[in-house]
Amino acid sequence: MINYPIxxxxxxxxxxxxxxxTLEEDINVTNDYYxxxxxxxxxxxxxxxxxxxxxxxxxxxxxxDKAFYVVPSTTDYNGVYKGYHVDFEAKETSNKTSFxxxxxxxxxIEHLINIxxxxxxxxxxxxxxxxxxxxxxxxxxxxxxxxxxFTGRKSIKREEFAEFGYLVPIGYSPRVDYLKIVxxxxxxxxx
Amino acid sequence: MINYPIxxxxxxxxxxxxxxxTLEEDINVTNDYYxxxxxxxxxxxxxxxxxxxxxxxxxxxxxxDKAFYVVPSTTDYNGVYKGYHVDFEAKETSNKTSFxxxxxxxxxIEHLINIxxxxxxxxxxxxxxxxxxxxxxxxxxxxxxxxxxFTGRKSIKREEFAEFGYLVPIGYSPRVDYLKIVxxxxxxxxx
Numbered sequence: 001m002i003n004y005p006i007x008x009x010x011x012x013x014x015x016x017x018x019x020x021x022t023l024e025e026d027i028n029v030t031n032d033y034y035x036x037x038x039x040x041x042x043x044x045x046x047x048x049x050x051x052x053x054x055x056x057x058x059x060x061x062x063x064x065d066k067a068f069y070v071v072p073s074t075t076d077y078n079g080v081y082k083g084y085h086v087d088f089e090a091k092e093t094s095n096k097t098s099f100x101x102x103x104x105x106x107x108x109i110e111h112l113i114n115i116x117x118x119x120x121x122x123x124x125x126x127x128x129x130x131x132x133x134x135x136x137x138x139x140x141x142x143x144x145x146x147x148x149x150f151t152g153r154k155s156i157k158r159e160e161f162a163e164f165g166y167l168v169p170i171g172y173s174p175r176v177d178y179l180k181i182v183x184x185x186x187x188x189x190x191x
Numbered sequence: 192m193i194n195y196p197i198x199x200x201x202x203x204x205x206x207x208x209x210x211x212x213t214l215e216e217d218i219n220v221t222n223d224y225y226x227x228x229x230x231x232x233x234x235x236x237x238x239x240x241x242x243x244x245x246x247x248x249x250x251x252x253x254x255x256d257k258a259f260y261v262v263p264s265t266t267d268y269n270g271v272y273k274g275y276h277v278d279f280e281a282k283e284t285s286n287k288t289s290f291x292x293x294x295x296x297x298x299x300i301e302h303l304i305n306i307x308x309x310x311x312x313x314x315x316x317x318x319x320x321x322x323x324x325x326x327x328x329x330x331x332x333x334x335x336x337x338x339x340x341f342t343g344r345k346s347i348k349r350e351e352f353a354e355f356g357y358l359v360p361i362g363y364s365p366r367v368d369y370l371k372i373v374x375x376x377x378x379x380x381x382x
Contacts, residue, residue: 041305043265048237049255064240064258074234078269083310085276114232119274 023092023127023134026175027077033174040179042079042086048072074111081179084186085120087112088178092127098155099126101146109146112139121182125168128158134168135161136181214283214318214325217366218268224365225272231370233270233277239263265302272370275377276311278303279369283318289346290317292337300337303330312373316359319349325359326352327372 021029027044034040053066075089089108093099101109104124115122116139124142127134137145137156141164145156166181212220218235225231244257266280280299284290292300295315306313307330315333318325328336328347332355336347357372 041302041309041311046237046239046261046263047242049240049242049258051238051240062260064260065256067240067255067258069253069255070237072237080276080278080306080309080311083276085271085274085311087271111232115271118232118271120232120271120276 021175023090023125023176027090027125027178030174030176030178031077031079034179040079040081040086042077042081044077045072045074071105073107075108081121081182082186084182085115085118086182087115087120087122088125090125090127092129094129095155096128096130096158098157099128099161100155101149102154106146109142113143113146116140116143121185123182123185125176125178126156126161128161131158132170133158133161134170134176134178135165136168136178137161137165138185141165212366214281214316214367218281218316218369221365221367221369222268222270225370231270231272231277233268233272235268236263236265262296264298266299272312272373273377275373276306276309277373278306278311278313279316281316281318283320285320286346287319287321287349289348290319290352291346292340293345297337300333304334304337307331307334312376314373314376316367316369317347317352319352322349323361324349324352325361325367325369326356327359327369328352328356329376332356 024044031040031042031044034042048070049067050070051064051067053064055063055065057063075087077090078085078087080086089104089112091099091103093103109124112122112124122139124137124139125134126137145160149155166184169177169180171177215235222231222233222235225233239261240258241261242255242258244255246254246256248254266278268281269276269278271277280295280303282290282294284294303313303315313330315328315330316325317328336351340346357375360368360371362368
């Protein structure tokens, strides 16, 4: 048996490949792809931060030295696709069997329902990391599961995502082509 | 002549009344009005901030003690109205005769043009503070003035806003009813 010397650079590359991208990274590069290919303009919103104090060490720069994270009142992503307002929240879960609704703020769910009621395309993206499955759940269905949680089950089963949601195609470029599913949702509307 | 004693509370009220609201405040209360009356869901996006360091003095709280402002890549406001994606930037100028285009980032102008090209309703709101006039300029017209600035005039004249834009009605509630103008823009499309 020969022990091949392991180069540091090789190791690095391997560990990087195995690391996997977070859902946020996958969505960001997908949105970049959509913009570059002039398909849609969808951005991640900045994280809301309450600035308490700012220092001005010189005329050109401002350094924030006291600030706090604020609970977001809307979702993370929105934009325009084929004239439609698109709005969604994205979550990952390492859970095997279901997505707990406590993983998403209730006012974010209500925001998605409102957007849907105003004619926008609103949905939830959930990745089950153990299976590397990414589901899109339309706000209509999300509303049903949300209402159910008031009196019953406080999570959405993986099988329910499979039955009532859509499996988002995973590829190289675009990474998570969720607009393919949005096309289906739009087609459904015009029928 | 009688000197009436001036109550501190009265004084406060007077100074508050005279202060006048910034355009941002006016738009925020208008958007709140639209949401409360279920007319539209339009929000101001958080200001983009690059967080460099966070302290955790205890388990419940996170204090950001080093962060910087980042140049925004999109506009300040967006949302959904009657199914349309609405996207705009709002600026005030104390200038008497024109709005200098350097007051808005060029990539923000390009963002508005892109949104328009993807079927969204995109525009610029400009308040001439000296006259208390608020104009809405559609992205179509903004694009023309933007292109002109490459070789010619680098500002949009107040008269040009009056001729090619729309004067936004100012009232008590909603404060700056810009959706009235959006209604006109939508009507124009369907013709």
